[in-house]
Amino acid sequence: MPTPMDSLQLLNNLSRNILRARPGEVTPETLSPIFPHLDSARIPTRVRPSSADRVQVQLGICALLVVTACDIHLHDDPVLVARILEPDGWPCIWKWIHFLHDKFIVGDAYGATAYASAVNAIGRTLQALGRATASRAVVTGTPGVITLVTKRWLHDGGHGREGGSPYMPPGENGRTFANALTSLLNSEGGGRPDSVMPQVLDAANGDTKLIATTALGQLREALAMESTYLILLHLSLVNCLSDTTHPHLHIALLDEGTIPTVIQVLSWCNARPLHKASASLMLLCHSNIIVAFNSINGPLWVVQALNSGFLPALLRSGNFLHRVDHPFIVSLLTSMLSELLLQHLIFRSILRAVRRALKQVEKQNVGTAAASGVLWDVWTQFKARAEERLCLLDAWDTAGGRHKHRICNQVNCQQEDDQMTKLCSGCFGPMYCSKACQRLDWPVHRERCKASRKLLQDGLRARLDDGDLSFIRFIVDGEIRRRLPGVVKDARTKGVSLNMLVLEFDFSAVPMDFRVKDIFDYEVDPIPDHDGDLQDILRRAVDSGGESMAARTLIPQGEMSASLVSLIDIELFLDASATT
Structure with a gap:
C-alpha cells in the first residue's frame, strides 16, 4: 500500500503529465487515482485537526488540482466530463470545496498558510468545471455553488480579506474567484440554467450597485496596471454580468459607467502592439457596446457612447484590424457603422452627439483612409448619411425646433x-x-x-424626449410630402380609397423602408406606440370619408421597434407637396 508521500508524489506527477498531454491523451482511466482521495468519507471532522487529517487534506487538494489540470481537455472531451460528473466525482468534489471554504477561508483551523491553497483549489477547480457545457450546467445547478463563488468574489475582490493574508498577493484571491465566476456564468452552448443570475443577485442581497462597482472597479484597476491578462479577465466578467434578461443588473452596470470604461479599454487596446489577446479584447469591447445599443432603451446608450469617444476609438480599431486577419471582428465593426449606428440617426439627441463626435474625429485625424483602415469605405458612407441628417437637423432648428425644445x-x-x-x-x-x-x-x-x-x-421602454419626437415627425412630414403625390396617383389608378391605406416608414431598417399597406394589415399588431393609439387613428381615417389617411413610423428601440402614428390631412399635404 502506498504511503501518503507516495500518493502525493503520484498526484503531483499526474497533474504535470496532464498539463503536458495533447488532446485525446487524457482519458477517464488517467483520472482513476484521484477518486479515492476525493471520497467524502475522508474529509476530516475533528475540531482540532490531527497530523493524519492534515495529510488527508493535502491529498484532497492535490486531487482537486488534477481536475484543474484537465481544464483545456474538459472543453472538448464529453467522455472525460461524464466521468468527473459521476457520483464519486462532482458530488464529492463539492463536499471538499465546501469543507475547504468553511475551514480554510472562513475559519482558520488549519492555519493562515492554508488559506492560499484553499483559494487556489476552489477557484481553479470551479473554473475548470465551467469550461464544458455539460459540467457547467451540473455545477451551476448545484445549490450553493454560485452563492459561494459570488460572495467570495464580492468580498475578496472588492474589499480584500479582513486582516489581509501575507500568503496571497494583494487582490490575487479576488482574481481567482473572478476567473471561477466568469467561467460559470459563461452561457456558451446554453449550459447555464436560468436560475444562475438570480443566485448571483441573491448572494449580493439584491445589491446590484455592489456587483456593478466591484466588477467595474476591478476592470479599472486592471486597466491602470496595463495587464492584458487581467483586463481580459475582468472585461469577460463584466460581459457575463451584462445580461439584458436581468435589467436591474444591466442598468446598474451601465449606470456605473460600463460604456465609458469599455471605450477606455478599447482605446488602450488600439494603442498596443499587435497581439492575439488584443483582438480578443477588441471583440469583447464591441460585443458589450452592441448589447447596450440593442437593449430596450438603446438610444440612450448610443448617446453616452458617442459622448465618450466611441467613434474615434471605433475608427482606430479599423486601423488595428487592417494589420491582422480577423474577418469576424471586421464584419462586426462594419455592421456597427453601416447598420446599428446608421439606424439611430433618426434621433435628434443622437445627431447632436454625432456632430460632436465628428469634430473629435476631425481633431484627432482618424477619419482618413490610413487611420480607419478596413472601415474606410463604410465610414465614408456613414459620414455622408450623418451629414445629410445633420442638414435636416439644422432645417428643423431653423423651422423653430430648437426654439420650442x-x-x-x-x-x-x-x-x-x-x-x-x-x-x-x-x-x-x-x-x-x-x-x-x-x-x-x-x-x-x-x-x-x-x-x-x-x-x-425595470427594463421597460422610457418615454422618448419631446425634441426627439418632434424631429422624427419633421423628417416623416418631409417624406410624406415627397411620396404622397405618387401614392395618390397609384391609388386612383387602381380605384383604391386613400383612407383605407397606411403609409409606413420603417427607420429601423437601413436604408429606411417605405411601404403602402392595407389598413386591415393592422388588425393585430404587437409593436407599441409612443404617441397616439394605432387603432384609434385607423378608425378616424376610415371615418374621414377619404379626407385623411394614417401614417406610421417605426423607430429603433434596441432589438425591437416602437412606432409613432399620425393622421394625415391628404389635401393639406398635397398642397404642401406642390409648393416644395
Missing part, C-alpha cells in the same frame, strides 16, 4: 451652444448646460426623473 432643460436658460450639454445622470433624459442649471431645474424634473429611472431599472 431648448438646448438646456432649465426654463430660463438661453444657452444656444450644445457642445457642453450633458444628459441627466439619473434618467438620461433632459440635457443641461451646467450643474447650476440642473440644480435649478431639479424641483420641476424630480418626479419625471424618478418615474423614468424606474422604467429603465
